Amino acid sequence: MLQTNAMGAGAKVLVVEDEEPLALLLRYNLEAEGYAVDVVHRGDEAEVAIAENSPDLIVLDWMLPGLSGLELCRRLRTGKDSRTIPIILLTARSEENDRIRGLTTGADDYVVKPFSLPELMARVRAILRRTNPERIASVLTVGDIELDRESHRVTRNGRQVHLGPTEFRLLEFLMQSPGRVFSRAQLLDGVWGRNVYVDERTVDVHIGRLRKAMMRGNERDPVRTVRGAGYAFSDKLEETA
Ligand code: CA
Numbered sequence: 201m202l203q204t205n206a207m208g209a210g211a212k213v214l215v216v217e218d219e220e221p222l223a224l225l226l227r228y229n230l231e232a233e234g235y236a237v238d239v240v241h242r243g244d245e246a247e248v249a250i251a252e253n254s255p256d257l258i259v260l261d262w263m264l265p266g267l268s269g270l271e272l273c274r275r276l277r278t279g280k281d282s283r284t285i286p287i288i289l290l291t292a293r294s295e296e297n298d299r300i301r302g303l304t305t306g307a308d309d310y311v312v313k314p315f316s317l318p319e320l321m322a323r324v325r326a327i328l329r330r331t332n333p334e335r336i337a338s339v340l341t342v343g344d345i346e347l348d349r350e351s352h353r354v355t356r357n358g359r360q361v362h363l364g365p366t367e368f369r370l371l372e373f374l375m376q377s378p379g380r381v382f383s384r385a386q387l388l389d390g391v392w393g394r395n396v397y398v399d400e401r402t403v404d405v406h407i408g409r410l411r412k413a414m415m416r417g418n419e420r421d422p423v424r425t426v427r428g429a430g431y432a433f434s435d436k437l438e439e440t441a
Pocket residue numbers: 217218219261262263264
């Protein structure tokens with residue numbers, strides 16, 4: 201989970217799939233691309249998970265216990281907050297004739313089982329690039345700091361900054377939403393992943409390392425500590441002394 205190529209860079213993907221081995225495989229591969237992945241096995245559980253976590257994309261199986269993928273898709277498209285969440289529908293070959301129905305119900309794309317994982321990953325990337333470009337842009341720039349997701353290089357004022365893998369992910373996560381305050385729990389979820397147990401103080405340790413690596417001379421601290429709340433990436437870097 202910590203070794204990512206960071207393409208997904210924190211975009212939240214919900215997998216709704218009742219076949220356990222397939223659900224695991226999807227989780228593993230999506231996490232390897234840097235997405236924050238949640239998995240549920242029932243259609244009705246998915247409704248709850250979506251309301252709680254508002255994913256950036258849903259990989260949705262058609263045949264599910266509780267509530268079918270098709271019905272769930274239809275409901276999501278009528279919901280105020282869920283209307284725009286992209287959906288990739290997974291269908292079995294026998295259901296292929298119903299594809300059109302799936303698309304008119306509001307899925308953005310569909311993949312027929314058994315599918316190739318690289319193909320599914322490519323579609324996930326393509327949809328997120330279209331709907332959520334800031335999450336997938338290869339270079340993030342805030343003030344004098346530039347982070348290149350593909351080469352894993354970070355520069356400040358043109359000087360290369362060397363970061364450990366966790367500090368890199370942390371910086372990337374914060375730079376996606378300059379000015380926004382994240383609690384330690386949110387940073388753990390977004391950077392370390394939902395299913396990893398890490399003490400919240402670990403966040404402070406890595407923020408400390410990140411600051412140390414990023415600052416030279418009188419450069420501004422890129423991370424703002426918000427007492428009682430957490431941390432934010434400074435959106436005032438433009439005013440660097
Ligand atoms: Ca199924």
